Amino acid sequence: MKLRNPHLLTAAALMSALTISPALVAQDAASSDGEERDYQIQLPAPPEGEVTFQPPHERDLPDNQYGDMVRKGRDLFINTQSLRGKHVFNDQNCVNCHLDAGRLAHSAPMWAAFGVYPAYRGKNDKVNTLTDRMQGCFTYSMNGVPPEAGSEEIVALETYLHWLSTGAPINESLPGRSYPTLSEAEQEPDITRGAEVYAAQCAICHEDDGSGQQVGERWVFPPLWGDGAFNWGAGMHRVNTAANFIKANMPLGKPYSLTDQQAWDVAAFVNSHERPQDPRRRTMESLDETVDIYHNHMGFYGDEINGERLGEGDNYGENPTPSE
């Protein structure tokens, strides 16, 4: 695993204070055709302080076309599987990583996202929109093919986010945004220790082999690795991002119950398994090149674990996009 993270964490905090985009530290190169496609970039550390913002309750949704569009967006957010085979090619729903339908603080809530886009990012010297960011989660977290800007899916999701953000300030990073930043691990994250945490605390829901559980066609516990999981380009594959998410949100119903070290270790364990290929690999010559250009962060992509090199081969899961 690349160990740039410890610096990255403090650097990210520093950078956001200096209002320089953290894109400078987290690798974020343009692909060969110059088209920026890395919207899974690490977010700046959220500001400290008490969470005061509360999104409105669905009881108060208006009964008009705006309200209907909000409801449509909410349904897509919770049941993104309705786009399976069209825009979604794994077993995930947006709500899996943005809990309580994107409302929960410290779970990368949508009300903290809406007002911070469009955002300028130094690396590609471009202004990136909310649509770009959501499309990023489709491409990587959902191992999918993003709906086009202006499509009904995107309009519905944006309307839902807009409504959730009722009364939130514009162009201001709010407490509760993203996942809380854990301090640097005391001991280096360890896969073997992580396996113990996983067996004791996580397998009961996500299964020993990370494949999750379903009832009928409905996924109750999402898969964490394998073809049904987020792909190698997704933000959650970074060990630090996963550790932050896990600490504040897992095991379900018992937030903050793991020690920081346990969260680091189990995040390393989860992310040391094979998952669908990074879609940017299609435009690269080799795995090494993909690693060099896109993976200068805390993750195992390209590393050899148990005699297998992670990210080797061309398993893109169910995503049918033809390789270029």
Place this chain on the structure above:
Amino acid sequence: MITISKVGGIALLLAAATPALAQQGDAERGGTSAVVCVACHQADGMGMNIPGGESWPRLAGMNADYLAKQLHDFKSGDRENMTMMPFANMLSDQQIADVAAYYAEMASWPELPTAYHAADPNKEGEWLAERGDWEDSTFIPACNQCHGPNGQGVGTTFPPLAGQHAGYIKNQLNAWREGTRHNDPNELMVGIAKRLSDEQVELIAEYYAELPESLAAADAQEQQEDAK
């Protein structure tokens, strides 16, 4: 690129974590042990709701591993109940496996729709079941996030709630709140039960008890409207 500690004993570790309850049960033999159970759980295994009293849970169609675990827990005292304890104590490990298989095979638990539908924000019970109550740091996930779509249960660990008796559901939530039931794996239920308000306990017990019927009624109404 630096690679950290390679994986060694994972397979071993995971194997050690699977429950040791895998004793093979014989449903036919279980029927013999169950003759003393019918007084409360009834001959059809459907139990009985006793308003204001101690309700007898429906057992017919529950997962055998889950049932066996509960009987072991009554014996060990992880689940304290004066009514059930003597009957659980009577049973050997083999008889527990047998009687669990007997009730599991007796009927099937109602299979309810699994498709997504939007929860009605004006129905508090439905909202708690399908969306939870995360406001004000209560951090109560939706019950169905663990108990499955329409609370019909998931695997061997998460029991079905829909179609269980209201009095029994309420008693269990209160047992966790009061500390007499402390058998939930990894303490997955106790915190949630404690964060529920008294009002929510009442609401959710009624909601799940009536759910199979209310879903069937809604379905019938829809079909009637389609026929028009």
